[in-house]
Amino acid sequence: MLLFETDDIPPADRVDAYREAAVAETGSCAIDHEPGPDGHVNKRIEAWHFDPFALYHTSGSGFRYWQTARHLRMDSWNTISIITVPAGKGGFIWNDHQQAMTPRDLTITNKSAGYWEVNWSGTGATLCLLADAAHVGPPDSMIHTAVPHIPHSPITPLLLNHMQALHRAGDHAAGGASANDLGQATLSLVRALVASVGAPSSTRRAIADETRLVRVLAYIRAHLTDPELAPARITAAHNISLRSLYRLCEDGGLSLEQWIIRRRLDGAHRDLTAPEHAHRTIDAIARTWGFTSPAHFARRFRQAYGSTPRTWRAASAPNTGD
Numbered sequence: 001m002l003l004f005e006t007d008d009i010p011p012a013d014r015v016d017a018y019r020e021a022a023v024a025e026t027g028s029c030a031i032d033h034e035p036g037p038d039g040h041v042n043k044r045i046e047a048w049h050f051d052p053f054a055l056y057h058t059s060g061s062g063f064r065y066w067q068t069a070r071h072l073r074m075d076s077w078n079t080i081s082i083i084t085v086p087a088g089k090g091g092f093i094w095n096d097h098q099q100a101m102t103p104r105d106l107t108i109t110n111k112s113a114g115y116w117e118v119n120w121s122g123t124g125a126t127l128c129l130l131a132d133a134a135h136v137g138p139p140d141s142m143i144h145t146a147v148p149h150i151p152h153s154p155i156t157p158l159l160l161n162h163m164q165a166l167h168r169a170g171d172h173a174a175g176g177a178s179a180n181d182l183g184q185a186t187l188s189l190v191r192a193l194v195a196s197v198g199a200p201s202s203t204r205r206a207i208a209d210e211t212r213l214v215r216v217l218a219y220i221r222a223h224l225t226d227p228e229l230a231p232a233r234i235t236a237a238h239n240i241s242l243r244s245l246y247r248l249c250e251d252g253g254l255s256l257e258q259w260i261i262r263r264r265l266d267g268a269h270r271d272l273t274a275p276e277h278a279h280r281t282i283d284a285i286a287r288t289w290g291f292t293s294p295a296h297f298a299r300r301f302r303q304a305y306g307s308t309p310r311t312w313r314a315a316s317a318p319n320t321g322d
Contacts, residue, residue, distance in 0.1 A: 001046060001047055001048060001171060001174070002044070002045075002046055003021065003025070003045040003046060003047045003056075004017075004018065004021040004043065004044065004045040005043070005044045005045075006018065006040075006041060006042050006043050006044070006060070007042075011040040011041070014040065014041040014042075014043070015031075015033055015041055018031070018033070018041065018043050019031055021045060022045075022065070025045075025047065025054070025056065025130075026056075026079060026081075026130060027067075027071065027075045027077040027079055027111065028067070028071035028072075028074040028075045028077075029065060029066065029067050029071055030065075030066050030067070030068075030071070031063060031064065031065050031066075032063060032064040033061065033062070033063045034061055034062030034063060034121060034122075035061060036060065036061030036062075036123065037123075040061075041060075041061055042060040042061045043058065043059070043060035043061065043063075044058070044059050044060055045057070045058050046058075046170075048166070048167075048170060048171065048173070048174035049174055049179070049183075050166065050173075050174060050179055050180075050182045050183035050186055051179070051180055051183040052131045052132065052135040052136070052183060052187065053129045053130065053131045053183055053186050053187070053190075054129070054130050054131070055127070055128070055129055055130075055163070055166055055167065055174075056126075056127070056128045056130060057125060057126070057127050057128075057167055058125060058126050058128070059087065059123075059124070059125035059126075060123070060124075060125075061122075061123060062088070062119070062120055062121045062122055062123075062124060063119065063120070064117060064118075064119040065117065065118050065119070065126075066093075066115065066116060066117035066118075067111050067115075067116055068114070068115050069112070069114060069115075071111060072111045072112055077111070077132070078110055078111045078112050078132070078133040078134070078140070079110060079111050079130055079131065079132060079133060080108070080109070080110040080130070080131055080132075080133040080136050080143065080190075081108065081109055081110065081128055081129070081130050082106065082107070082108045082128065082129040082130075082159065082163070082190060082193075083101075083106070083107050083108070083109075083118050083126055083127070083128045083129075084101065084103065084105060084106050084107075084126070084127050084128075084160055084163060085101035085102065085103065085105070085118070085120055085124060085125065085126055085127075086103045086125050086126075086127050086164070086167075087103070087120075087123070087124045087125040088120035088121065088122055088123060088124015088125060089120060089121050089122060089124065090102070090118065090119060090120040090121075090124060090126070091117075091118070091119050091120075092105075092107045092109075092116075092117070092118050092119075093115070093116065093117040093118075093119075094107075094109055094113060094114070094115070094116045094117075094147050094148070095113070095114045095115055095116075097147060097148045099151065101118070101120075104160070105151065105160075106150060106151075106156050106159060106160045106163075107147070107150055107151075108143065108146065108147060108150055108190075108193065108194065109143070109147055110133050110140060110143050111133075112133070112140045112144075113140070113143065113144050113147065127163055127164070127167055129163060129186065129190070136187065136190060136191065137187075137191055138191060138194045138195065138198070138199070142194055142195070142198040142199055143194055143198060144198075145197075145198040146193070146194045146196075146197045146198030149197035149198070150193065150197060152197065153193055153196045153197045154196065155189065155192050155193040155196045155215065156193065157222065158189060158215060158218040158219055158222060159189045159190065159193050159218070161218065161221060161222040162185070162186065162189055162218050162221065165221060166182065166186070185214050185217070185218075188210070188211040188214040188215075189211070189214060189215070189218060191207055191211065192207055192208065192211040192214070192215060195207040195208070196208075212238070212240075212248060213248050213249070213251075213252045215238065216234060216238055216245070216248065216249075217259075219234065219237055219238070220234065220259075220260060220263070221263065224260070224263055224264055224267060224289065224290060225264075225267070225288055225289055225290060226290065227287070227290045227291075227292055229260070229290065231245060231246075231256065261300060262304065264289040264290050264291065265289075265300060265301060265304050265305075267288075267289045268285050268286055268288075268289045268291070268297070268301070268309070269301070269304075269305060269312070271285045271288070271289075272285060272309060272312060272313045272316070273312070273313060273316035273317075282294075282309045282310060282313065286309070297309070
């Protein structure tokens with residue numbers, strides 16, 4: 001959902017307008033802007049809600065965004081932010097800790113952490129999950145301990161992939177019946193991330209047990225396009241037995257193989273009508289999503305959607321006639 005865009009705002013008013021929009025969504029903060037190639041500030045903010053989180057995608061010309069203890073005193077809203085920089089040359093600062101931010105990096109912080117800043121130079125973007133810290137659970141001290149160690153957590157790539165998937169799904173996912181479930185899955189991954197590097201061993205074990213299914217499914221989502229993805233590989237990655245994996249899925253009310261196939265079908269279903277994949281053959285798209293047999297893919301696609309891949313693609317093609 002588009003929240004803010006500078007295109008229709010006079011250049012002289014854009015800094016104030018952006019600040020007003022940012023404060024309304026994230027609370028008290030400070031912002032510096034870097035003009036774009038045209039000499040003006042250019043910004044776009046999109047937002048989606050997966051309770052208790054809001055997902056923000058901010059893009060445009062370079063900027064610095066920071067919060068301090070003074071901002072917390074100004075509005076008493078202690079937020080937790082999970083941030084990645086999917087485009088541009090970015091950076092993150094938390095007190096004495098600094099790290100470069102690329103599309104493969106993730107960081108976490110909250111407003112009580114002291115000084116923190118995220119920035120990018122040139123044309124870039126940030127993708128940020130934001131929630132009231134009280135709704136996330138881990139105490140501030142645990143989050144503060146975790147911040148400099150996030151790059152080394154095994155949960156980081158799972159949460160990063162999850163955030164990217166939420167962004168790709170956008171309005172469809174946020175407006176659908178599964179939005180609350182996606183929010184709870186996000187919450188479990190965030191808690192697991194913080195606990196993995198910021199909690200004592202007893203707490204890490206407890207949270208690991210509570211979030212194991214969520215982490216397994218996040219791992220599967222991150223490897224859906226790999227045709228070698230198999231139960232044995234999943235168990236090895238999570239240090240559990242095959243029997244434990246199937247029991248975990250059964251307790252969660254799902255069939256592992258059917259869950260994987262349906263997510264792969266959903267990905268192929270989406271790519272078949274995406275303009276950026278219009279030049280690719282149906283078989284190539286199917287292989288991308290782990291289907292090595294065209295006949296098996298066509299049969300499962302028809303069972304799931306009631307039409308063949310070719311019919312679906314043709315029906316969804318734009319009408320180029322007069």
